[in-house]
Amino acid sequence: MHGLVNRSGIGAATTNQIHALTSYGVEVTTDPRTDYDVLHLQWIGPRSFYYATRARREGKPVVASVHSLPSLLRGAFSLSGIVVPGYRAYLRRFLRCADLIITPSASAVEELIPLVGSRPVQPVSSGVDLTKFTYDQDKRRLFRTRYKLDRPTVLAVGQVIPLKGVDDFIAVARLLPQFQFIWVGPRPSRLLCFNPRFEVAVRRHPKNVRFLGYLPTVEEAYSGSDVYFHPSYGESLGLAVIEAAAVGLPLVVRNLAVYRSWLETDPAGRWGTTPAEFAHAVMELIAADRPVARHAFVEEHSLPHIGERLIEAYTEVLS
DSSP states (O other), X not given: OHHHHHTSHHHHHHHHHHHHHHTTTOOOOSOTTSXXXXXXXXXXXXXHHHHXXXXXXXXXXXXXXXXXXXXXHTTTSTTHHHHHHHHHHHHHHHHTTOSEEEESSHHHHHHHHHHHTTSOEEEOOOOBOTTTSSOOHHHHHHHHHHTTOOSOEEEEXXXXXXXXXXXXXXXXXXXXXXXXXXXXXXXXOTTTSOOHHHHHHHHTOOTTEEEEEOOTTHHHHHHXXXXXXXXXXXXXXXXXXXXHHHHTOOEEEEOOHHHHHHHTTOTTEEEESSHHHHHHHHHHHHHHTOSSOOOGGGGGGBHHHHHHHHHHHHHHHHO
């Protein structure tokens, strides 16, 4: 599970926020056994709960980041119908230890408010490193050569689980056999995510779909693709969407509240709810043959901006 978390949006958020803080000269340690002023927990597992309760006993402020919303567990893991009520109760208890709760978006704040009582909740993005996620022609050439891509390419990034909309990704690929569809991201253990219908869909994907697994240099995949398609059924933020936008890819997403303020006036962004709508949006954006797209919302997720937000949050709990 630890490796899976490191390869997920939670791991990326942790790395991004550490970089954001150190760029402002904030000293950061990842060892909670050392001395510190504020304990900021990115993962809410049992060890984190132990360190949170210890910090409370010692009179040190606790900031808890919540990335995994209860609503997002449905369809993400096996027996989620049984797991979600227990997770919700655990989360409520865990957050009693926090002086401040951070979650990646305003829509995530709305879901958490009923669980946190009077404790403050603030939206702070996971952040994106704009020096790393930028369009690079050499990376594009390298990626397309390595994977022998000679057609317009549609990319998705995320764990290969039902929640991420893999079924619609495959369905859209069937509707658009003239394009190549690439999915980058790890596949969790079948024990963690067992769904017979999903297994059949993945196994019987059309020839123009390829699952590449986890890639440590995912920025090459962004530069090497032509449209980013994120059909996930739910997100607390959608960090991969921001990364793709930073590289300049046109975006096709599911119609979720978290994206609306970003894309409602974005000429290179589309949303939909069905495979037919997604396919139409993909064709429209590829036909536009636009150069590197400029998405105005990306800047608010830059590391300097996130560093400022975090320092403000820490100052608040220390005062």
